[in-house]
Amino acid sequence: MEVDDRVSALEQRLQLQEDELAVLKAALADALRRLRACEEQGAALRARGTPKGRAPPRLGTTASVCQLLKGLPTRTPLNGSGPPRRVGGYATSPSSPKKEATSGRSVRRYLSPERLASVRREDPRSRTTSSSSNCSAKKEGKTKEVIFSVEDGSVKMFLRGRPVPMMIPDELAPTYSLDTRSELPSCRLKLDWVYGYRGRDCRANLYLLPTGEIVYFVASVAVLYSVEEQRQRHYLGHNDDIKCLAIHPDMVTIATGQVAGTTKEGKPLPPHVRIWDSVSLSTLHVLGLGVFDRAVCCVGFSKSNGGNLLCAVDESNDHMLSVWDWAKETKVVDVKCSNEAVLVATFHPTDPTVLITCGKSHIYFWTLEGGSLSKRQGLFEVPEDFGPVRTVAEGHGDTLYVGTTRNSILQGSVHTGFSLLVQGHVEELWGLATHPSRAQFVTCGQDKLVHLWSSDSHQPLWSRIIEDPARSAGFHPSGSVLAVGTVTGRWLLLDTETHDLVAIHTDGNEQISVVSFSPDGAYLAVGSHDNLVYVYTVDQGGRKVSRLGKCSGHSSFITHLDWAQDSSCFVTNSGDYEILYWDPATCKQITSADAVRNMEWATATCVLGFGVFGIWSEGADGTDINAVARSHDGKLLASADDFGKVHLFSYPCCQPRALSHKYGGHSSHVTNVAFLWDDSMALTTGGKDTSVLQWRVV
Template sequence: MESNLEMVDTLLANDELNTSDRLEQLERKVSVQSDELTCLKSALADCIRRIQLLESKPTASPAPAAPSKISPKSVPLAVKARSEKRLSLTPSTARLSQANSSTRSSSNSLNEGHTSPSMVLKLRGRSVKLYAQTEHLADSVGAPDASLRLEWVYGYRGKDCRSNIFLLSTGELVYFIASVAVLYNPEENNQRFYLGHTDDIKCLSVHPNGVHCATGQTAGHNKKDSRPHVRIWDAINLTTLKVIGSEFQSSISCLSFSKVNGDVLAVVDDGNDKFLSLWQWETGLKLASTKCYSDAVLNCEFHPLEKNLLFTSGKQHLFYWTFDGALLHKKTAVFEPASNTLIQNSESTKNAKLEKPKFVLCMSFDSRGDLITGDSDGNLIVWSHKEARMVRIVKKLSDTGIFTINVKDDCLIYAGKSNKIVELDSNYQLTGRSLELGENCGGCRCILYLNKNMVIVGTMKNSLYEANLGEFNFSKCLISSHCDEIWGLSKGKNASSFLTCANDGFLSLWDSMSFGQVWSVGLQDRLHCVDSHPSLDLAAVGFSKPKWIVFDLIERKTIYMQSEGSEQIEVIKYSPNGCYLAAGSRDNNIYVYRVSDNGLRYSRIGKCSAHSSFVTHLDWSSNCEYLMSNSGDYEILFWRAETCRQVVDVQVIRDVEWASRNCVLSMETVGIWDNGSDGTDINACCESKRAQLLVSVDDFGKVNLFKYPCSSVKAGRKVYGGHSSHVTNCRFINNETRLITTGGNDMALFQWEILND
């Protein structure tokens, strides 16, 4: 009977493997077919455009288009009352749209009537033809002499990580974001960085000596070079002491140095089996390993007084682990009060029943060595460290759960998803000292005592605050960032400032000299792109839906709102003279507006319609006469802004001087593409004309530095890491002496200094 059961189990296991293999094969086929469909669509669009070119006849140049009438829904909010009188003075938008459609070029392909230097770039099976200027561009094969130095990192990983702020013996705070471990001195407002990781850091532990740090990372883009591993490094000289890895499955979820002598490191692997392992970290010798739990493990801590005792907690569990020199032995804590358990905040013993919490969220230790836990039900429980029983229960301290606990001397502070910090004495009674952070700060993720009155708070909105629990009772933001993907980036009005917007709905102004956030305003909906006016204190902001606004940067309010197109506004850009605004949409169109009344009035000139996929990037010519655009199917099209007509003559546009180089597909940026690129690897680029540098950012978390112009397919580059997710945008600021890059899922802002080697 047993042999039959074993045979059935074996058959089921083989069947599961075969099913998994078949699913993987089908997924690969679907991916290949999707690529082929994209290429077929692009080829068909090219054929149609060539046929239209052959059938078209020359037409007379159209008369300059008159400004269109402003519809009531697009009236500036600041001048809505007086705009009603002006509507009758402008021609009808419908007539203008009809005129534009009748005079639009019937071909999207450039007219090659004259010979011009050109190059063919192949992306995902499609040939993209690029045209050089009359004076042939010099090949920029070598890497640039200049280099980048990471100067500042805006943000802290508090959205989905915990217990990740520590105080070092150097007086610095250590925490992490993206793949960077940051050492921050609040008094001097200075940062140093450990850059040894290749992908997201997920956990951090500090040695009892306050100098050695251990950080664990997740699996990265490159499976060979970015396997999950642990790095132990020195906080003084930022050198790597030891790397532990090669056998972890997914990512490292928890780390803890032994508190007695610090020679053992506990590691929890976040793979399917959630293995807990002990390592002699100086030699890299594994001492023991065992399956920890079947579900999420959130915390792992060694006891501060007993060398071979440690604890793990997480989803519906708390385990005591003892190490006998060869094996780890587990004891499960029972969430039931004993007869001698002291229960607080309970009206009677009848109400003393305690339900098992869904999550044990945090752990700490009191001066006697007893374990203190906070859970998702808002209970604070004190456990005997000698046996797995409850000593004290403080019920319902928080309605939103207790996310973090920190003990110093005879006091304890705790906080939860709410933004309130509360202090208790050694008898777990309120001391009367508490502090509530602002509404936009987010819930508290981690708290650290600096001294009797001052605490450091890490929030779920990726910010760090310094809070005073004493008589002054104040909080001050030290580090901040967005708490969702960052896509919008623009230079500010001042040379040292810049603007960002993100999917969290916030528009923020930053100062690169003071390394701080000047202000941040919530605009309710998800934001995707932003561009500041070249001469006015205004910014145009595009949303993740068919809507854009004009925002007053001084009064911090919306002064104009426009609904346009049918999908997300992908890119928005003012002309260099500020007289035009172009908005590229995911509905394949570019909407062009004339700007008047000091940026308060926007009249739609027309719609540029020729792309066969969504618009991704825009550039204006220096004389504000032409637009260059890229699309999702790797098209490069040119437009006359005043008429919204496509320019198809190579001789007209090949010597045009462009005010910026944000289009990733052009002759001057061809060198940023690698062989085998699928066309979506590079998210953005920008140029420094002063330093003759070009920067591109990609889906692999890299910032790439080239010479500009970059017209050689084998251009040399310098590559910089730090971001752990796709890098979404980049801009030179501060007279092109600094570079800002924005992260996607890592939600980080990096500020780089340009160094001339």
């Protein structure tokens, strides 16, 4: 924070120098204009004679220009090195940046309102008084910030020491006076529509009201949005960002908490909670002015006892938990909650003396009695794999639903423990393979997690953490062994029944994009981003492998691989859109087209090939489609594209730009697709959305 403050101070000083350079240039330009005007006026007067009673104006000279600039302060360079050079009457650093003369508005845009306010406080020349105070109604008036000259028919004001002359129109000049009071405009402004929603860093901030409106917030506005009527209402009681929101059990009263802020004059705006009526939009109560620190991050009404109590947590170092009798605007009790971030604060659904807070690595149960809060720490049967608690939702009875930071949802209670309800991946997901004879499939991704799922129960049968981020997976034809390729060049063999590690191998040091056993289980092909395919012989049902050789010939990384039905050869695609055929026994390329022309392929996962080329749209990029899969009955072909869509074609798909059904659901690129062994389901994986979607084939 000290470094930030020092950098901020240096930035302010730099902006001061830049602003004053602009002031200097503007003053110099103004002086030169006045000099030319004086010379022209003097020459004209001399030509027709000087009127009686008025002395001829003095001609402008270089000395008069210097006199105008006299009094501007001398400033040394920020870095303190080198003598200041003087421009007119102003000293600057030799390295000061040159800037065009700018208006006050354009200068101000370089500074935030808070920084501009602090700069004004530091600069004594910016201290001005109102033009309405001590103004003169005489022909020539003068205040500390405004000079009215009848002779010139002008008013000159000063912004940060810079003179800003303004000419008065002739029709107004005779009646102009600094003492004349202005009037308020007859029109007003009213907020009509607010765009946006704050969801990136706030929780539990979207509710449906009995009026049919949804209520949420963005910036310092609480929005009540009627979707049916396409109409918004706005609560505008806050003066800085709203951070949390809670609905009273009466579904009318709303509490919102805000962060600390500052006014444009630099005065602090303390964080607080506002209680307001969602029908009239009137403020009912304001709580905690001068009590909360930094921001109010959580609020919650008691669920029983008429909702008479409100709990709140601020963002101080101790994250103070406080309970309020909000109708009386009095604090009942407060206590230090946690050194870690607090994400949720809520009352027990039936007992107003019990509160629950949870956040990073903790969940606490608080009991309110005798004017104090006592704490009991909740202990979960929660494995580390699931991550810390993110949020808690109340179910029937004492049931709780716990959302975690690793995209899992647990169900249970403090007394009975918790079981997994929903599990997912937390980082980019590419690996997908289906079991050869069961309603099971495996997924693996950048989060180093390998899940074996049951498509019937929708739950993982087992999960395992591996040492490296995973990229690809493939089952042995027996289904008893699973190969997993990683991004480091290592690949693993896992026992699918015990999920024990069978073996670890390394081929190169780049990611393994594909691992595929031959249909007869005699070979394993490992395609790498080092442009090579490593071939292994397989024994003992996939539990023992020995490297046979490597296939060299591609000039780019391997992307996809398919085996022939009789395991006599395999075909590969590469990153430069090349199709090559290989003999696994010799690891040599098959160059004879006739040898593979009529080959029957066990799978169709290569995105390039005659049977699938219809998946490509006109003008498509070679990376637009990430994966393709043929159903086991050979009738369907599914593709996963880079635009969040899954396409379903008829197989073979060998007509240009073939027709397809298109399906959404993923929010990012779809990375992989596969059919279950009986073609009853198709599975797709999302990249950045980390999701797995299961599609019923009907």
